[in-house]
Amino acid sequence: LPALLFADKDICNSVSHGCEQVCVNTEDSYICKCHEEFILKEDGKTCRYKDVCNSADHGCEHICVNTDDSYICKCHEDFILREDGKTCRNKDLCKSIDHGCEHVCINNNNSYSCQCHEGFVLRQDGKTCRYKDVCKSVVHGCEHICVNNDDSYICKCQEGYVLQEDQKACRRCTEGPLDLVFVIDGSKSLGEDNFEIVKQFVSGILDSLEISPKAARVGLLQYSTEVRTEFTLRQFSSAKDMKKAVLQMKYMGRGSMTGLALKQMFERSFTEAEGARPFSANVPRISIVFTDGRAQDEVSEWAARAKQNGIIIYAIGIGKAIEEELLEIASEPSYKHLFYAEDFTAMEDISEELRAQICEALKMSAHQQDPASGRLRKTGPQPSGPESTTIAITDVIACPNLAVHHKYLFEDSHTHSTATASKDKDQCKCENLVTFQNYATNEVRKLTQRYIL
Template identity: 65%
Template sequence: TEESYSCRCLEGFRLAEDGKRCRRKDVCKSTHHGCEHICVNHGNSYICRCSEGFVLAEDGRRCKRCTEGPVDLVFVIDGSKSLGEENFEIVKQFVTGIIDSLAVSPKAARVGLLQYSTQVRTEFTLRSFTSAKDMKKAVAHMKYMGKGSMTGLALKHMFERSFTQVEGARPLSTRVPRVAIVFTDGRAQDDVSEWASKAQANGITMYAVGVGKAIEEELQEIASEPTDKHLFYAEDFSTMGEISEKLKKGICEALEDSDGSQDSPAGELPKRVHQPTVQHRYLFEEDNVSQSTQKLFHSTKSSGSPLEEKHDQCKCENLIMFQNLANEEVRKLTQHLLEEMTQRMEALENRLRYR
């Protein structure tokens, strides 16, 4: 009226007690949502979420238990500067949501995580944690790297290291499914096809998640076939929750379809072949910490004679040690050159920007 006024709020908001300020409506409390486990406000609407160890059913409201079968899963997370710290926090929530859907334990789901930028950093390996609680705490404390985007280098690191027994992966002979979830928000500064192809050819199921400026061609190279089940894309971070639910559902269905038997004899070495050994110890209960287990190496020159192998055992172990050292030095040199190139590119970009 001419002598007084009243305040009104935009759609999705309600007037506070003081009659002046507006507060967002709690849709979950103001409507019969029908969510079996958890209701989460989402703009002017809501979405349903499930408790740890469950995934959303097809109706988007009920929850069903995810399989407790074994899986070795590694996240490969983009920490480049184009992402931004705010969106990096959303990605961390995305990772936590996936972890919640798995039965994390040494005998069921083992999870590792890499963050990459100009360099690749192992945040935790498949053997680092034996509970979802500790794993999620590590994700929450993860620091944003914020530099370049070397996706190919990250895939190389994942393929060569993350799925090794040294870092907690179970042997191929156990037929435990190996899964990688690669998240990126932009074009890679290196080639992704070589290491994505090698990973797929070696039985790693690759999921590609792209947001914003992510290049569809690169996502298709990363994702396993069929791509409609292994590739997820969103224009912005507002739909990350939906992608998370679809991804969790896909992983659980894939685990249900696999036999996941850890007692399978497939891939065992012939009993008659005598081979030099290197002793290892493992962290997990099932690997029997009190006993040493053997990692076997094939020798192309071995005839199967125990006497011949006794003679060649030191040579074999020294050769392996030398090869590992040489590979590490080459990796360091390559990493140094890539860092130098990225720094020069960033300096050139800054110079062009301020001209």
């Protein structure tokens, strides 16, 4: 009976059918259907697009693939899907990103690393490359030795040579500009035979130098009871003439006034009047002092003055030479500037070692460093002798009434001091540079003890 009652009725319009799109009557019921391009979902009522990928803004970079009522993104061959599920990257990561590798990019699972071509190494940034051996990869121009220095290079010289101003060419240590004054003991204790050995020693040193007005200038003093200038720095411009003068030196053969000789060396031998170059030229000033016994006068004052004025002193003692005097004469450190032997048979060895030490001093000068003697750096031309000397004290040293970081004017006792100089001397209790250094050393020692203890 119910079937007959509903036979001619439109059930879709008489009930809440729930069809999303189309309701279709059947004999005694209804079914839901969908519009074209849609398909019915499993609930039998709602619809979905047959092709979701074409119906929605799926965002797939490469390929959209329908899955029931949704979709998934896929990538073309040789690509893989990124974590966002939409975009793709090359399976070869190096090709898919701006890796920044200068030479070669190597894939490493989900990452990469940079490598360099043969003959190169990776820099610390992990991307750029440099030559393993820069010296072999460029025309470096080094005359002797090229040394790799990170991604650049520096030139160095073989032993016995120093680098010239162009930082490429080399010259012998003793080819450089140098003002050298020998101070030779001609006392009676030496003897004429040994005096001849000393002359040979001087000639040997001269053979290792390039003697010329622009290179090495050499002067020589002989001392005994008095001091005699055998030749000045300006007198000879060739080794031949100089060696001839050495050969013709007459042995004085009397007392041993070493202090007097040091005084003349300091006051006269290194003056421009006798051929020394001005301080502004930065030419090393070296004195080689030879003695065979105890001095008959005081050596410490004039040795100290010479060293404080920038003269490097090498002391050579033979036989009865007194170690204490040699230490007073020689520059610091003594192991580089003091030579002693029991007799004259060692003169050749001393000559060789002395040439090596002079070479080292010239290397330091070439690099504009202060010599190992610890002397103070001068601020400009400084006259030797009785003229006042300006020294730049760069260390800050505690004086009673002021911190010393200034230029002090020290004058010899026989010159007239300026008011400022006298005031500074009183404040620091300094009458000359030697006293000042001693005072400063004591003050530093006191401060050290105070803060340590």
